[in-house]
Amino acid sequence: MHDELSFFEKVYAVVREIPSGRITTYGAIARYLAASKSARMVGWAMNNAHDCKEYVPAHRVVNRQGLLTGKVHFGSSDAMQMLLEKEGVRIEKDRVLDFAKLFWDPAIELKL
DNA sequence: CGATTGACGTACG
DNA sequence: TCGTACGCCAATC
Numbered sequence: 293m294h295d296e297l298s299f300f301e302k303v304y305a306v307v308r309e310i311p312s313g314r315i316t317t318y319g320a321i322a323r324y325l326a327a328s329k330s331a332r333m334v335g336w337a338m339n340n341a342h343d344c345k346e347y348v349p350a351h352r353v354v355n356r357q358g359l360l361t362g363k364v365h366f367g368s369s370d371a372m373q374m375l376l377e378k379e380g381v382r383i384e385k386d387r388v389l390d391f392a393k394l395f396w397d398p399a400i401e402l403k404l
Numbered sequence: 405c406g407a408t409t410g411a412c413g414t415a416c417g
Numbered sequence: 418t419c420g421t422a423c424g425c426c427a428a429t430c
Contacts, residue, residue, distance in 0.1 A: 299427095318412055329425050335411040336427060355412060362411030 299327065303337040304344050306398050310352040313379040314396035315388055317356050324398040338362060351375040358391035 297305065306321050318334040327333065334353075341348040351372045355361045363372035363386065373383045382389040 319414095322412080327425090329413090330427095331412040331425080332410065333412090333426060338411050340428090341411095350411075353411075356414095360411090365411060 299325065299330075299333060300337040300340055303334050304341060304346070304348050306402065307338075307341075307348050307350060307353055308346070309398065309402055310349060310396050313381060313394070315352045315354055315358075315376070315381065315391070315394050316396045316398060317354060319356055320395075320397050320399065321353070324402070335362070339365065349375075352379075352396075354388055354391075358388035360386045360388070 302325050303321055306324060307316075310316055318338075319331045322329075322331040322334045338348070338350045338353060341350050350362060351360075351366065353362070360372050360376075360383065363369055366372045366375075373386065376383055376388070381394060388394065
């Protein structure tokens with residue numbers, strides 16, 4: 293057993309803290325967890341997120357360019373975009389508009 | 405058990 | 418601006 297939350301579980305915890313209509317990046321989460329070198333692991337965590345018992349709003353996590361790179365993992369190609377647009381996030385060509393404006397950095401918003 | 409892959413990001417030319 | 422190379426590390430082949 294792990295005394296502390298595993299890396300994946302930490303990622304899930306952060307992602308769940310993302311407010312509706314806001315977004316963040318894999319790198320930002322990785323950096324917040326002091327694992328900036330493992331941004332890829334955040335992606336893997338999201339892939340594993342389906343295993344997670346609780347819901348993980350993975351659609352609010354995009355890459356550094358604001359691209360919905362993970363949309364293909366939502367079953368439908370437009371599912372991720374639809375979820376975001378439903379929260380008021382404008383998207384064009386799989387890219388989040390006002391990305392910098394909607395960016396939710398855990399290192400700042402969630403800093404302790 | 406070694407090689408490949410991947411929902412990333414930075415560095416370099 | 419664009420393409421290529423590399424690091425990172427778990428999971429998969």
